[in-house]
Amino acid sequence: MTQTNNNMTVNPDLAMERAKCNFNVLEVTHIFDGGERNTLQRKKIEDVALNSGASKDALGEEHMSPKEKYENAVRKSCIYATMMKNELAELSGLESFGVSSPVIRRTADAFFKEVSPFLLHLGMFVPTIMGQCTPEQQSYWLPRALDMQIIGTYAQTELGHGTFIRGLETTATYDPETEEFVLHSPTLSSYKWWAGGLGKTVNYCIVVAQLYTKGECHGTHPFIVQIRDEDTHVPLPGIKVGEIGPKMGFNTADNGFLGFDHYRIPREHMLMKNAQVLKDGTYVKVARHGKLTYGTMVFVRVVLVNEVAFNLAKASTIAVRYSAIRRQSKPKPDEVEPQILDYVTQQHKLFIAIATAHALQLCSTWLWESFSAVLAQMKGGNTDTLPEFHALSSCLKAISTSDSAHLIEQCRHACGGHGYMISSGIPNLYNFVSATRTYEGDYTVLLLQTARFLVKAYEQAEAKKPLTPTVSYLAHAFSGSRATWDNSPDGIIRSFQALAAGKTAVCVTNMRKRMRAGLSQVDAWEMSTIQLVAAAEAHCRAVIADTYRKEIVRLTANSSPNVKVVMDQLTTLYLYYWALERTGDLLMFTSVSQKDLVDLQIAYEELLLKIRPNAVGLVDAFDLRDELLHSTLGSYDGRVYERLMEEALKSPMNKEPVSDAYSKYLRPMMKGKL
Ligand SMILES: CCCCCCCC(=O)SCCNC(=O)CCNC(=O)[C@H](O)C(C)(C)COP(=O)(O)OP(=O)(O)OC[C@H]1O[C@@H](n2cnc3c(N)ncnc32)[C@H](O)[C@@H]1OP(=O)(O)O
Numbered sequence: 203m204t205q206t207n208n209n210m211t212v213n214p215d216l217a218m219e220r221a222k223c224n225f226n227v228l229e230v231t232h233i234f235d236g237g238e239r240n241t242l243q244r245k246k247i248e249d250v251a252l253n254s255g256a257s258k259d260a261l262g263e264e265h266m267s268p269k270e271k272y273e274n275a276v277r278k279s280c281i282y283a284t285m286m287k288n289e290l291a292e293l294s295g296l297e298s299f300g301v302s303s304p305v306i307r308r309t310a311d312a313f314f315k316e317v318s319p320f321l322l323h324l325g326m327f328v329p330t331i332m333g334q335c336t337p338e339q340q341s342y343w344l345p346r347a348l349d350m351q352i353i354g355t356y357a358q359t360e361l362g363h364g365t366f367i368r369g370l371e372t373t374a375t376y377d378p379e380t381e382e383f384v385l386h387s388p389t390l391s392s393y394k395w396w397a398g399g400l401g402k403t404v405n406y407c408i409v410v411a412q413l414y415t416k417g418e419c420h421g422t423h424p425f426i427v428q429i430r431d432e433d434t435h436v437p438l439p440g441i442k443v444g445e446i447g448p449k450m451g452f453n454t455a456d457n458g459f460l461g462f463d464h465y466r467i468p469r470e471h472m473l474m475k476n477a478q479v480l481k482d483g484t485y486v487k488v489a490r491h492g493k494l495t496y497g498t499m500v501f502v503r504v505v506l507v508n509e510v511a512f513n514l515a516k517a518s519t520i521a522v523r524y525s526a527i528r529r530q531s532k533p534k535p536d537e538v539e540p541q542i543l544d545y546v547t548q549q550h551k552l553f554i555a556i557a558t559a560h561a562l563q564l565c566s567t568w569l570w571e572s573f574s575a576v577l578a579q580m581k582g583g584n585t586d587t588l589p590e591f592h593a594l595s596s597c598l599k600a601i602s603t604s605d606s607a608h609l610i611e612q613c614r615h616a617c618g619g620h621g622y623m624i625s626s627g628i629p630n631l632y633n634f635v636s637a638t639r640t641y642e643g644d645y646t647v648l649l650l651q652t653a654r655f656l657v658k659a660y661e662q663a664e665a666k667k668p669l670t671p672t673v674s675y676l677a678h679a680f681s682g683s684r685a686t687w688d689n690s691p692d693g694i695i696r697s698f699q700a701l702a703a704g705k706t707a708v709c710v711t712n713m714r715k716r717m718r719a720g721l722s723q724v725d726a727w728e729m730s731t732i733q734l735v736a737a738a739e740a741h742c743r744a745v746i747a748d749t750y751r752k753e754i755v756r757l758t759a760n761s762s763p764n765v766k767v768v769m770d771q772l773t774t775l776y777l778y779y780w781a782l783e784r785t786g787d788l789l790m791f792t793s794v795s796q797k798d799l800v801d802l803q804i805a806y807e808e809l810l811l812k813i814r815p816n817a818v819g820l821v822d823a824f825d826l827r828d829e830l831l832h833s834t835l836g837s838y839d840g841r842v843y844e845r846l847m848e849e850a851l852k853s854p855m856n857k858e859p860v861s862d863a864y865s866k867y868l869r870p871m872m873k874g875k876l
């Protein structure tokens with residue numbers, strides 16, 4: 203087993219589960235990590251970062267006041283950042299730690315139950331400098347940012363606008379007399395709102411503002427702006443900055459607001475890779491594609507697919523281990539109470555979470571590789587692949603975050619009452635992941651971006667023009683007959699593609715009908731958006747299913763027989779699950795019959811039983827150290843009840859035998875003296 207401690211007492215049910223697991227757990231860990239080398243490197247990084255105990259808190263974060271929580275998060279962020287500079291960057295083979303690797307990002311989770319106030323520094327501030335600056339600008343800003351001499355964030359969203367970037371109101375007006383930009387917040391709704399770390403932590407930020415020069419507006423552009431004194435940290439004159447208050451999660455991230463009162467910055471602080479303002483105020487467009495200033499968002503959308511896969515792996519580890527030690531009810535009076543993991547409904551809740559974590563992890567690696575290829579082409583001046591990539595990253599971000607949030611909540615349900623405890627770890631995971639569905643592009647809005655691309659691709663297919671790879675299946679949309687149902691994995695994937703093509707065709711037909719009836723193109727589109735979102739979702743599910751299947755076949759080509767079997771079972775489960783979730787659509791767009799669906803349901807139930815003996819082995823293969831799980835229910839040793847009681851006794855409420863509230867309120871009321 204990957205995580206060993208010879209002195210550890212393990213709950214007997216968990217020990218029994220591990221004994222009956224029939225595949226090599228380490229082999230699956232390697233698949234999830236993307237190879238044995240990555241696993242070894244990850245473990246080295248985790249050992250250095252976590253073995254010292256620096257990630258631990260004397261008092262649980264949940265018992266701290268908001269101010270204490272924030273200060274504690276800053277304390278640990280500083281420890282972790284220093285560790286990264288001194289030890290971890292070299293271990294991870296990175297030239298500098300700023301090019302943050304997913305492993306380093308994930309290891310940081312041991313330090314924070316919520317998030318680090320530095321999240322946006324490495325997550326968006328540094329990537330924006332890397333992606334939007336000229337080489338000269340980079341050589342000035344990047345070393346300072348990577349060395350943490352300055353700390354920054356990404357302030358784009360305003361009180362009034364988040365989705366509609368073109369509607370942002372902050373202005374940056376060029377003054378050729380002084381060769382400065384004047385930043386201004388003309389209205390309350392133009393105040394920047396939400397940026398992580400802005401409230402109290404950062405002294406710099408990327409500000410996205412409407413650029414005016416020579417009396418003309420050239421749309422939104424990024425600027426690097428100092429907001430606090432580098433020595434005293436006091437906000438600079440002309441800056442109004444603060445923290446936005448308590449949120450559902452992210453409570454250690456000091457998300458902030460920011461307003462400008464005719465605040466001046468040097469001309470060179472405009473990030474000039476894609477567009478420039480010359481000294482005399484002449485505006486020069488450099489980039490070939492109009493949306494390259496949105497580049498940091500595309501990068502983060504790619505990163506998020508991996509991020510949510512990791513968090514879903516955590517939730518499923520907690521819920522499956524807990525379900526193995528928890529015994530409840532007595533369906534057979536003569537037998538002991540079964541482990542709740544033996545209930546088929548419990549398996550239905552949990553095994554899809556394991557399979558989805560795998561599917562998203564493998565898709566995220568594939569997406570990252572596609573992104574690297576797009577970036578390489580763009581370096582050579584070719585932006586042809588960007589529209590397809592934008593459509594792909596948008597839908598994968600939307601579906602991965604939404605599915606993960608839903609499945610993490612399902613894992614919480616699977617843990618009954620104890621899942622509701624903060625100490626179970628699941629509420630924090632849910633609060634974090636549910637925000638990912640909104641930030642970096644709301645779910646619906648991003649699926650509508652993908653739908654735009656799908657409709658165009660459909661029209662190209664109709665005109666018999668060539669199609670890009672992820673939508674090549676649309677070429678079969680004009681055969682005139684319904685796709686033939688076949689319950690093999692490849693057959694189900696073809697059906698998912700037929701479903702996406704069919705839904706797109708319905709949208710196009712309806713929009714055309716509406717336009718013939720007199721609606722404008724914009725109104726016909728608007729009236730069809732429910733179906734367009736559904737078409738984009740179907741497209742994304744077809745892409746995920748296809749990628750997951752192909753990647754698993756490739757990655758298990760040399761695996762041991764039992765690993766091949768269990769990985770095949772998981773991918774098949776994923777396909778059956780989604781086919782059964784979409785029976786209505788399959789009946790509309792494929793030749794599937796009622797009998798086929800009844801048979802599929804039975805095959806799905808039998809598959810759950812086959813996976814059952816390996817369930818704990820499968821979550822052990824995620825190889826998540828206890829420090830990363832922060833969970834009373836999901837620790838490796840399964841000492842659930844002991845940990846729940848230990849945590850309860852830590853509650854400050856238990857410090858005094860009698861609460862002060864007794865003498866202040868309860869006693870007077872009970873004695874009739876209130
Ligand atoms: C670790 C990090 C933690 C992160 C914490 C969270 C941080 C944040 O949330 S930062 C703020 C993020 N904000 C967002 O994501 C805002 C979401 N909104 C958007 O991305 C855009 O405004 C969007 C895409 C919805 C619409 O943009 P808009 O400029 O109005 O474009 P729109 O008119 O719809 O489309 C015009 C064309 O541009 C294309 N396009 C839009 N965006 C992109 C893009 N990023 N790349 C390439 N093409 C694009 C469209 O596909 C369309 O192409 P076509 O005309 O050929 O169909």
Ligand SMILES: Cc1cc2nc3c(=O)[nH]c(=O)nc-3n(C[C@H](O)[C@H](O)[C@H](O)COP(=O)(O)OP(=O)(O)OC[C@H]3O[C@@H](n4cnc5c(N)ncnc54)[C@H](O)[C@@H]3O)c2cc1C
Pocket residue numbers: 322355356357358359362363364365366395396397398452457637640641642643644645646647650
């Ligand atoms: C925890 C957290 C951290 C964040 N961190 C940052 C940060 O560091 N920096 C930053 O700049 N921003 C940040 N944000 C802001 C985030 O990017 C925006 O909240 C997000 O992009 C959604 O925009 P919005 O809030 O304007 O939602 P809205 O666009 O107002 O969405 C509200 C509803 O309207 C719908 N809607 C909007 N437009 C359309 C449309 N065209 N068609 C159909 N439906 C539509 C949406 O689907 C949604 O249901 C953060 C947000 C959160 C929650």
